[in-house]
Amino acid sequence: MTALKKYARLEASALWRGKPDDQRREVIVSIGDATLTISDMQDRAITHWSLAAIERANPGKRPAIFHPDGDPGETLEVDGSEVEMIEAIEKLRRAVERSRPRPGRVRWLGMAISVATVLAVAVFWVPGALIGHALTVVPQVKRAEIGTALLERIERMSGAACSDPAGIQALRKLRARIGTGPISLMPGAVGTSLHLPGGRILLDRALVEDYEEPDVAAGYALSEMALAQASDPLADLLDSSGTWASFQLLTTGSLDGETLDRYAEKLLTAPRALPDDGRLVDTFRTAEVRSTPYAYARDVTGETVLALIEGDPMAGGNPRPLLSDADWIRLQAICGG
Known part of the structure; x- marks a missing residue:
């Protein structure tokens, strides 16, 4: 310690008392290697105080009174005239104090790191873990219930799903032919198509009323099925609704x-x-449905859907009919118009 070297040869006279009832004795105080040495007038050491364990009984006052840490009965009184010795002891005490470990700080730092770790886990890991677990354990029947509940809420904004009995029968035949989940024809608000948890697909009525063939409606239904297969719709619901939704489910x-x-x-x-x-072309191939009518429904110019037109898996082929003419007419009338 640099401060120790500076004061290594410093000495001063002082009054020392070993116990509260003892008479004070005149002594010589010197600074040694990590200790304060107290000697009698014949230069015989009486005691040694560790510099790391010296306390001052009267901070800021003169004469300065020091004692070992934990033993205020043993005192060393340094006269105010011994300015250099008093300043040396105080400086060494401060230097030792600064060099001591701070268990409180370490403890607070450890607590802060622990809290930060917990928060990081809560923010970055727990939501994903909850969603992942929910997707694993929630059965298909529960997914279907959630899809039905969402459909009821969408119907409040779009109107009830079209329900002409003959049209419903035709829609079921189309669904069975292309291999999708349940399909509902909506009177509006859904744009073109949507898919819900549980496999339900919503199609806008325009997809059957504004086209001459069922391939367009079938194409949008297959497109929604491909999206659901690529990304679980329940995962999107939970991810957008926050951690509480996963916990609640x-x-x-x-x-x-x-x-x-x-x-x-x-x-x-x-x-x-x-x-x-590419995934969509494969989906059309599996369902044996032409992709070209759907592609032109998406983009009448064909520029942005060229891959679907050129990659039409049924081009030049003779795919099975999607619906009979009679069923197609019934489906076009499902919304009563």
Whole structure:
């Protein structure tokens, strides 16, 4: 310690008392290697005080009175005239104090790191873990219930799904032919198409009323199925609704109405996603459906859907009919118009 070297040969006279009842004795005080040496007038050491364990009984006052840490009965009184010795002891005490470990600071630092770690886990890991667990344990029947609940909320904004009995029968035949989940024809507000948890697909009535063949409606239904296969719709619901929704679903088996209302509104207002062209062509191939009518319905110029036109898996072929002419007419009339 630099301060020790500076004061290594410093000495001063002082009054020392070993016990509260003892008489004070005149002594010589010198600074040694990490100790304060107290000697009698014949230069015989009486005691040694550790510099790391010296306390001052009267800070700022003269004469300065020091004692060992924890033993205020043993005192060393340094006269005010011994300015250099008093300043040396004080400086050494401060230097030792600064060099001591700060368990409190270390403890607070450790606590801060622990809290930060917990918060990081809560923010970055827990939400994903909860969603992942929910997707693993929530059964298909529960997903279907959530999809039905979302459909009811969408119907409040778009109107009830079209329900002409003959049209419903034709729609079921189309669904069975292309291999999708349940399909509902909506009177409006859904844009072109949507998909919900549980596999339900919503199609706008215009997709059957404004086209001459069922391939367009079938194409949009297959597009939604491809999107659902690429990204679990329940995962999107939980991710957009926050950690509480995942926790609620895992603990109660359901989602509250406010969560479903917000997500239904998001579905109707958010920009529509499009599936990967390669995946979509494969989906059309599996269903044996032409992709060209759907492609031109998306872009009448064909410029942005060239991959779907050129990659039409049924081009030059003779795919099975999607519906009979009679069923197609019934489907076009499903909304009563």
